[in-house]
Amino acid sequence: MPNATASRPPDVRAVGLALILVLLSLGALGILSAAASTPRVETIRLGSDLPFELLVDDDGALDAQTVLTLPSTQFSSHDGPLSQGYTRAVSWLRFNPPAPRPGGAPWWLVVAPPYLDRLTVFVPGADGYTRMETGDLLPASARPVRDRHFVLPMTPDSTQPMLIRLETTSVSLLSAYFTSPEAFVSQRASSSFLWGLYFGIACVTTLLCIGLGFIQRSRLMLAVSALGVAYLMVASTQGFTYVLLLPDRPLLAHHLTSISTLLTLAAHLWLLREALLTRQHFPRTDKVLLAGGALFVGAVTALLLGLYGQAMTVLMTLNALIHALAVATALRLTCLKGVSAGTRAIAIAVSITSALAILAALSVLAVVPVSLTLLHLWQYAMLGLMVAILLASVHELRMQQQRLDSLQAERLGAAEARRQHLEDRVKERTAALQHAHDQLERALRDERHAQFKQRQFLAMVSHEFRTPLSVISAATGNLAQCPTPSTEALTHRLAQINRATRRLTTLTDNCLADARLSAATLVIEQVPTDLAALLENAAELARLSSRQLVQVNIEPGLDTQCRCDHALVTIALSNVLDNAIKYAANSPIHARLTAAQDNFILTVSDEGPGISPAEEASIFGRYERGSAAHNVSGSGLGLHVSREIMRAHGGDLRLVHTGGAGATFEFSLPRRPPGTQARQVTS
Template identity: 30%
Template structure:
């Protein structure tokens, strides 16, 4: 029997196809009306062991005006403006408001209460609009500009409690940042699962902070023990790293600024800038940039200064404008530092930097891995991104701590090798010294014989020298007696000549120009010879140390006025004397001080123009009398300033002016015998000022100065 296949007739098959299509369209329509294609279905097992990631279920739309309301974005045609987002929301440094849309539904056996977590915590404004079941929305505002104590769920991230129904509903989240880049990741938890995760989260940050505090204390101890400030710098770097980690994860608003939300954004930016300053200088120091290439060190110094300025601006209202520039500076310094470290390792073969380079590389690799985990979710195995971030920080600090300790280990090894080399050199030097001592001992024995002969020879020479000194002393005494006699014999004729010239000047013939000119020359020559004789006698007297000074109280103003009046011709008229009152009497040798002051006045008159004035000013300064003699000459050349007080020194610039080169020298010697001094206090093309200082001392203190 031949069996036919049980196919339905053609009419029946057509009817079945129509019924199947109608049923399919009905199902699709029901799904379209009841459960949108992008809705996330939550089951009873979700959100307990791990979060339900909303990445891939989000749609985004920018609001440049920042004025949209939830009623605007939830209605047509505004809904068509939403674009699907793959991975986390990355809006960068934008001031636009960003709207996110996602749809949620749950199975009947799943709980209705869920927690929506928003990361990171660096979000100025975050407002969730959840459907209320009556066509409206329930608004839940969060963000770091709101006090932490007002958060419905206390956590360092932003956590929104929401009610999810079995019917899919659209949720809208409005985000806005003024300063930091806008970045957002969303996930869902059941309350019980979130409690377990939160416990693990705070335990992880506690372990990280405990390890950091331990590292800080140990490195401060090492800094004190080893006297190496690098350990202190590393302790500061660890502290800044922990501060940066806690601020980026949102713990700053929870622990410190829970009631000051307006300061959170400024504090985050300030901590970031401070970390950049410390990290930049620490990296330049641990890799010895200044030693290998000074421009690299200067670049890192400039980056540190830039971040220091940004730190100051971060504490003001400008903190919202500097975020992008701080980010650019950090990226540039990191890239430059990485390239330069690679150059040190690969080109210069500086393998001692391999360990710190590995520390920075490990932190970077784990940071990149945490970003991949954040973007790809379960496709990348491993712990949650925030735990990876903390793990990377802890690993980076641990390896870097080993690198800092290795630096000290290498330094101690170098010191030990240096000591061993020094010890071997010391032993070798001792052997050489012993052989040298033996040789020198033999040489010394021969030298002792020669030395005794030399001592005998020198004794004979000493006797001859004493005899010569005795002869020289007697000769000097005879010379002194001769000079005194000649000087005394010159004084009388010179006085007669001066008196005759003065009488002739006062006679009728003195009114004639030719006679007046010649008598003036005679009197000036007589005065110059008289001063020369006085200077010679004073110089001779000063060099006889056995002759003491004849001290007596002297009124310096009266002495100075008497000297001014004693200058002949126009000298007394050109001298202008001023004195500050009161002036105490000083104990001096009157005759010597007259010579010293007369030399200073005569020197000022001689080197000043004939019609100019010479100012003599007396002033009491403490227990000393100060006398300034200021001329209006051409000044002392710079090359001669150091030598003008030398005996018999005459400058080439004044070679045409008569003089012996004794005046200034004797004035200083006399002043120093009295415990004072003569100095050139000012000189220029408009004149020079010499200062004579005489202290009021007793005879026992008037000793010559060395």
């Protein structure tokens, strides 16, 4: 059964009040946009602040020199914006420019509207008059400042009169002001936000109207969608189309302004026909609106004949009369019986926008004083009309939806059965996926267990392999200290055995350290350690292995006690010392231990071939070796393992010097290691 509230007639007053509030809100936004477009800081307006003299040149034969010499009796005085209506006559404005800005900073002259054909400004200066030209028939690249309005930087001489020559085929409106570049940029930021909000709401509203038009198959919504051409007209008359879309096609942008204006007037009449239901209730008014729309569309041909100005004078007069008829029709529609609340609300919105359209048309025709606030208010009222119609249509769609709810009740049983069937299928599929997931989890655990066993095996083999190597190293060391005097070859071979054993021991230590550092559960066994003694031991091992000079320098008075993993740090130091010995070509090796802030700093320097700059970034990689290592044995693990050991302690290892004079590596080791990353061991 339908919901009881579905058959209840809607509250006419509530719906109408809501739509009127929408119109008033958007109208207020239009007033704010006009206010944001009017600079208030360091601004001098032509007319109100700088009165001007107007001379109408019917045939356009006068030149600037002649106009400057004419007496004031041939001019008419004005203290507001210029409004001449549609005329082909040339207008000359003569006025005294403002006083110079402090420091000789330039003024910016801003002229609107941006659809004037040709604007010539004669600026007085110390060397005579400078001619500046602009207009919407010139490409954007010809403008001194690229903006949707005409902006001309200048520093005029305030003691001489200034001239503006206006020639246009469109309506002769001119609003100009002098401002500073800073004030202009500030004003543009606020007005751009409001215009962006305007076009954003316009695009969303138009898309919603198009969607509802196809969903409801509504002629009214299609008419509202067609009114979206009004936003193209607004974009064109405000200069956005010229600057953003057609900067190098000024003539196309010029004609687009005229064509979009005519199409907007025609689309507005179509909207009036659909919104006021003239076909059903007012057939005579419907014929007038239909004929007016056809006339506006046909007037596009006036552009080809060069009669646009004359045609627009007639059309704007006709437009004002038609909208006066629309206001009367809207008021009559609200009094008819049997009209829905949405239709009455739309009629009220139409009457408001039509009244504003009448004032805008009279303003353009110079019948009433021109007002930029009025033009902005009409533009936002058009947007409000679309929003009001959209809300009314959504309300009607909601009422239809409520009526359809009763028809859908009988289908709920079948839908519920299908839903239950789908849920059963989903449960079956979920169970199958869970089973597959469990199998993958078991396989992953098995793989992790196998890797763990493999690491344990490698650690055990390496440990067992290292033990006999240590014994061999000790034995060969004893033999080397007490060589048999019978032969010198024995001593040489013992040295070879010792070096080989040292190499295997280092390789084994690096493999063990790399496996330990790669483990997920790395524990640093921190014990109290004398870093100086550890360095001396590492250097002594290097001396015994190569008989090469290793000089150790400890900063005097330095407390070298720290906590670290003795075995790992020994491996790190030995790796760097061994590398220095291998590459230094029997030259001295220098090891120095100092302190800086909270770290021990240990440097190892050699006088070998050094490391090329191209290899500095990769030398610490696992299994990476420099180009100088082609004749030197090694695995490429030493530097990688050493740096990882230092980082595991909270320090680092880095290359600080390279080149032909050797290489210097710097260890940094915290004096007080972080307890959260290591396990403290008391010795």
